[in-house]
Amino acid sequence: MPVAATGDYDDANIFARILRGEIPCKRVYEDEFALAFEDINPQAPVHVLVIPKAAYRSWADFSGRASDAEIAGFVRAVGAVARQLGLEAPGYRLLANAGEDAHQEVPHLHVHLFGGRPLGPMLAR
Numbered sequence: 001m002p003v004a005a006t007g008d009y010d011d012a013n014i015f016a017r018i019l020r021g022e023i024p025c026k027r028v029y030e031d032e033f034a035l036a037f038e039d040i041n042p043q044a045p046v047h048v049l050v051i052p053k054a055a056y057r058s059w060a061d062f063s064g065r066a067s068d069a070e071i072a073g074f075v076r077a078v079g080a081v082a083r084q085l086g087l088e089a090p091g092y093r094l095l096a097n098a099g100e101d102a103h104q105e106v107p108h109l110h111v112h113l114f115g116g117r118p119l120g121p122m123l124a125r
């Protein structure tokens with residue numbers, strides 16, 4: 001079920017539980033600001049989720065409330081994951097869903113990183 005774009009942060013969401021170590025994940029990258037792990041239902045040969053370590057629902061929430069260090073750290077982490085996975089040359093796609101119209105299912109900001117094959121146009125034509 002998609003979640004609303006606004007409202008209080010829900011501490012019980014699945015990514016909060018992964019961050020607390022209550023649920024396992026296949027970790028790809030971790031630093032002070034971000035954790036990256038494989039999506040449980042991959043939509044491409046490479047499908048990784050990159051999440052900030054602190055509690056933010058969406059890109060708007062994150063960009064509005066996070067410190068400059070958190071924002072820089074998270075953006076750098078997304079790039080580091082793409083580099084680490086060897087995706088710079090072949091290419092990759094980043095996507096962040098927010099709110100019901102985008103069908104966001106987990107109310108903790110996450111950037112999807114897709115790669116490993118030609119991904120085609122972003123939207124059906």
Ligand code: 5GP
Pocket residue numbers: 014023025026037038039040041042096097103104105106107
């Ligand atoms: P959204 O639709 O919110 O942008 O994407 C949520 C993503 O989280 C989906 O691609 C879904 O497969 C993934 N996901 C949901 N639950 C889990 C989980 O417990 N572990 C992992 N690794 N991914 C999950």
